[in-house]
Amino acid sequence: MEKAKISAYQLFTLLLLFELGSALVYTLANGAKQDAWMAVLMAMVGGFCLFFIHYRLYCYYPNLPPMEYMQMLLGPVLGKIIAFLFILYFMYVAATILRGFGEMLVISAYPATPIFFINALFILVIIYTVYKGIEVLSRTSEVLFFVVSLLAVSIFLLIILSGNINMDNLKPVFEEGVSPIIKTVFTDTLYFPFGQMIIFTMILPYVNERKKVKRTGLLAIGMSGFVLALITAMNISVLGIDRTTRSPFPFLTTIQMIELAGFLERLDVYFILLVTLTAFVKLSVFFYVTVLSVSHLFHVKHPSHLAYPLGMVVLFLSMAVASNWTEYNQEWFKVEYVYIDPLFQVILPIFLLIVAFFKNRKKAV
Amino acid sequence: MNRKWFFLLLLTINAFLLSGCWSKRELTDLSIVSAYALDLNEEGQYVATVQIVNPGSVAGGLQGGGGQSLAPIIVYSVTGDNLSDMDARITKTLSRTPYYAHTNLIIISDELAKEKGLLPILDELERDSEFRTSTTTIIIAKDTKAQNLIRTLTDMEKLPSLQLNKTLETAEKNLGENVTRHVHDVVNDILSTGKEPVITGFTLNGDPEQGKKMESLQLAELEVFPQADGLAVFKNGKLINWIHGETARGTLWVRNEIKMTITSINWKKEKKAIAYKVMRQKTKVSATITNGIPKISISTRAEGDIAEVKVPINLTDVHVIENIEKELEKDIKNEIEKAVRHAQKDKSDIFGFGEVVHRTDPKVWKKIEKEWDNSTFAELEVDVKVDALIRRTGLRNNSLHTTLKKEGE
Incomplete structure (x- = not known):
C-alpha cells in the first residue's frame, strides 16, 4: 500500500469529476426519451444505494484495499481469481474510456488525425500522473474542479442567454408511464456513470478523514447526478428528443447551437475542454486503480513501475477493443450494460458484503 | 543521468506531436x-x-x-x-x-x-x-x-x-x-x-x-x-x-414568429385607414380534448402603436382607442383564421398543432397520429382569440385630418 493521504475535499473533487467525465459526452438514458433527466436522477438514487454497499465494506475493512479483503473473505484461491477478474474489468473499462475519448475527438475536431496518436498522447499524460501517485492526482483534481466549475457555469449561462431552450421539448412528461424510465435506469444509466464508482473502493482507504467519507461520497454523487440531469434536460430542451438521440455527442450539438450577439458562436472548444479535463480525471483514476490492483495482487513493491507497461497495454487494448464506432457503441449496450457491469458493479459487491457481514458477526459473537 | 536524457527525449517528441499542425x-x-x-x-x-x-x-x-x-x-x-x-x-x-x-x-x-x-x-x-x-x-x-x-x-x-x-x-x-x-x-x-x-x-x-x-x-x-x-x-x-401576403403572416402569427409588423384596418368606408404597428406579440396554442377529439385554441396578445391615420378621428378619447382595438382584433383574427383554413385545405400542419396535442394528451395522440394530417387536422375545430393593445399614438396626439375637419365644419 502506497503511503499517501488525501483529504475528504480531494475525494469530493475526484469523485465528482470522475462521474462527469465521459458521461458529459454521450446521450444518457436514451430509452426514457424526454424523461431522460428523471432517469438520471433515479439512477443517482441507485448510485446512493451502491455507494452504501461500498461504504459498508469500507467500514468493515477501513485500512485494507479490496484486493486484500477479497482474499480474506473468500479464501486465497477464489479471492485471487475474483481480484484478477476485477483487474481485467478495470483495465477493459479504462481502455473503452480511452477509445471513446479518442473517437469523440476524431469525430468532432480532428477528422484527419489517426486515433492512435490521440490515444497515445492522452495515455502518456495519464501514465505520468499515475506514476506520480494518488496525491498528485488528487491535487490536480482540486485545481481542475475549479476550472471545470467555471467552464460549466459559463456554458450554462451562455445556453440560457442564447434563448435556445424550449421547455415544450420536455413534454409530455411520463408519455409511456414510469416503466420505461425504470427499465432504462436498470439497463443503462445506473451502470454508466454511477456504478463505475466501484473503482473508489480502492481509493477510500487513502482518505485521512474517515468520518467525512460517507457525507462526501453522497454529496459528490448527488451533485454529479444533478449536473448530469441538468445537462440531459438542457440537451433535450434545446435539440428536441429526436436530435438528442440521433447525436453521438448531444452536448456538443447543444453548444454549437449557441449564438449570442452575433459573434459568440462556434464554442465547440468549450465542449472539448470540458470533456478533456473530466475524462482526464476519470481515466487517471481508472488507470491508477488498475495499476494499484495489479501491484496488490502480485505483490509488486513499487506500483509506479507498472505505470508504463500497463499504460501500453491499455493503449493497445483501446485500439483493439472495437473495429469501428458502431461496434464500440454496440459493445456498451449489448455486452457491458447487460453482462459485465451488473456483475462487477452490483452482484459481486453485494456478495462480498453478505460474506463480510456473516464473517464479522461470527467474530463479534 | 539516464532518466534525464529519457525525459529530454520525451519533451522533444512532444514538441513535434503537440504543435497542432497535423491536418493544417x-x-x-x-x-x-x-x-x-x-x-x-x-x-x-x-x-x-x-x-x-x-x-x-x-x-x-x-x-x-x-x-x-x-x-x-x-x-x-x-x-x-x-x-x-x-x-x-x-x-x-x-x-x-x-x-x-x-x-x-x-x-x-x-x-x-x-x-x-x-x-x-x-x-x-x-x-x-x-x-x-x-x-x-x-x-x-x-x-x-x-x-x-x-x-x-x-x-x-x-x-x-x-x-x-x-x-x-x-x-x-x-x-x-x-x-x-x-x-x-x-x-x-x-x-x-x-x-x-x-x-x-x-x-x-x-x-x-x-x-x-x-x-x-x-x-x-x-x-x-x-x-x-x-x-x-x-x-x-x-x-x-x-x-403569400396575409395568409403567410397569419401562419407566422400562429407559429409565434411575428417580430414586428404593420396591420391596417378600414374605418368608415376609408380603406386601410388606420395603420397599427405591432411592436411585440405572444401567441399561445393550447389543445383541449373531449371524447378523444382535439380542439385547438389560439390566443394572441399583440402590443403596439398607432403608426398612421388617414381619417379624422379623436385619438385622445379612450373609447375611440378601444374601438380601434376591437377592429384590429377582428382583423388579426380574420388573418389567422384564413391561414388556418388554408393549411387545413392543404392538409399540412404547419402550425405544430399535432405537437400541442401530443404534449397535452400523449395517449389520444397515439391513436390519431397516423391519420392526423389527412383527416383529423383538416377537420380540426380551431378557436382564435386575439387581444390587441394600443399603447401609444406616436409623436402627435390627434391627426392633422382632425384639425382639417374642424376647420371645414
Whole structure:
C-alpha cells in the first residue's frame, strides 16, 4: 500500500469529476426519451444505494484495499481469481474510456488525425500522473474542479442567454408511464456513470478523514447526478428528443447551437475542454486503480513501475477493443450494460458484503 | 543521468506531436464557400452550384478601388447523385479545397423541393462536421433556378449570400411575412409527426444572364435583383403549395414568429385607414380534448402603436382607442383564421398543432397520429382569440385630418 493521504475535499473533487467525465459526452438514458433527466436522477438514487454497499465494506475493512479483503473473505484461491477478474474489468473499462475519448475527438475536431496518436498522447499524460501517485492526482483534481466549475457555469449561462431552450421539448412528461424510465435506469444509466464508482473502493482507504467519507461520497454523487440531469434536460430542451438521440455527442450539438450577439458562436472548444479535463480525471483514476490492483495482487513493491507497461497495454487494448464506432457503441449496450457491469458493479459487491457481514458477526459473537 | 536524457527525449517528441499542425490547412489553400445551391436537371440528377468568395475582390475594398473590376464571387456548378459526391467532384474545377464552415445560405430550387423533397439532402448537411446546421439558412428558389439566385450580383452587400440573408432578416423583422429557417429548424419540423416546415421563397426579377455581369451593378435601379416572396408549405418533406401576403403572416402569427409588423384596418368606408404597428406579440396554442377529439385554441396578445391615420378621428378619447382595438382584433383574427383554413385545405400542419396535442394528451395522440394530417387536422375545430393593445399614438396626439375637419365644419 502506497503511503499517501488525501483529504475528504480531494475525494469530493475526484469523485465528482470522475462521474462527469465521459458521461458529459454521450446521450444518457436514451430509452426514457424526454424523461431522460428523471432517469438520471433515479439512477443517482441507485448510485446512493451502491455507494452504501461500498461504504459498508469500507467500514468493515477501513485500512485494507479490496484486493486484500477479497482474499480474506473468500479464501486465497477464489479471492485471487475474483481480484484478477476485477483487474481485467478495470483495465477493459479504462481502455473503452480511452477509445471513446479518442473517437469523440476524431469525430468532432480532428477528422484527419489517426486515433492512435490521440490515444497515445492522452495515455502518456495519464501514465505520468499515475506514476506520480494518488496525491498528485488528487491535487490536480482540486485545481481542475475549479476550472471545470467555471467552464460549466459559463456554458450554462451562455445556453440560457442564447434563448435556445424550449421547455415544450420536455413534454409530455411520463408519455409511456414510469416503466420505461425504470427499465432504462436498470439497463443503462445506473451502470454508466454511477456504478463505475466501484473503482473508489480502492481509493477510500487513502482518505485521512474517515468520518467525512460517507457525507462526501453522497454529496459528490448527488451533485454529479444533478449536473448530469441538468445537462440531459438542457440537451433535450434545446435539440428536441429526436436530435438528442440521433447525436453521438448531444452536448456538443447543444453548444454549437449557441449564438449570442452575433459573434459568440462556434464554442465547440468549450465542449472539448470540458470533456478533456473530466475524462482526464476519470481515466487517471481508472488507470491508477488498475495499476494499484495489479501491484496488490502480485505483490509488486513499487506500483509506479507498472505505470508504463500497463499504460501500453491499455493503449493497445483501446485500439483493439472495437473495429469501428458502431461496434464500440454496440459493445456498451449489448455486452457491458447487460453482462459485465451488473456483475462487477452490483452482484459481486453485494456478495462480498453478505460474506463480510456473516464473517464479522461470527467474530463479534 | 539516464532518466534525464529519457525525459529530454520525451519533451522533444512532444514538441513535434503537440504543435497542432497535423491536418493544417492554410487560408491560401481554401476556397470559402458562402452559399450552396441545389437544382434538378432533366435527367433527375442534382446540380450543385457553389458560390465562392473571391478573396482578391472582397479584400480590395480596403485599399480603395480595385474591387470593382473583379466580381466578388466565383461560381461553379457540378452534376451528381448525392451531395458528398458532388462536393468531391467540384474540386476538378477548383484550385483550392472548398471549405463549407462559412456557408450560411442553402438555396433549393422549387422543382427539386417538389419532386424529390428535402429529405434526400438533409442527412449530409447534418452529418458533415463542417456545415453548421444552426447558422445555415435554407431558402427556396421560387419560379427560377437556384443557381440563378446564387450567381446574381447584388449592390448593397458585395456577397449575394449576405444580401439574401440580410434581406430575409430585415423582412422578417419589419414585415413578418417571411421567416429565417436554419437547417436544424427544418430537420426538427420534418421529423415531428405533428408539425410541418415552412420555408421562405426568393424569386429573381429580371434576366438571370444579365445579373451575373459586373456592369449590371452600375445602374441606380438594378434590372436584376432577388426578392423574398412567400412561404413554401411542405408536407412529408415535399413542397406542396405557396402562401403569400396575409395568409403567410397569419401562419407566422400562429407559429409565434411575428417580430414586428404593420396591420391596417378600414374605418368608415376609408380603406386601410388606420395603420397599427405591432411592436411585440405572444401567441399561445393550447389543445383541449373531449371524447378523444382535439380542439385547438389560439390566443394572441399583440402590443403596439398607432403608426398612421388617414381619417379624422379623436385619438385622445379612450373609447375611440378601444374601438380601434376591437377592429384590429377582428382583423388579426380574420388573418389567422384564413391561414388556418388554408393549411387545413392543404392538409399540412404547419402550425405544430399535432405537437400541442401530443404534449397535452400523449395517449389520444397515439391513436390519431397516423391519420392526423389527412383527416383529423383538416377537420380540426380551431378557436382564435386575439387581444390587441394600443399603447401609444406616436409623436402627435390627434391627426392633422382632425384639425382639417374642424376647420371645414
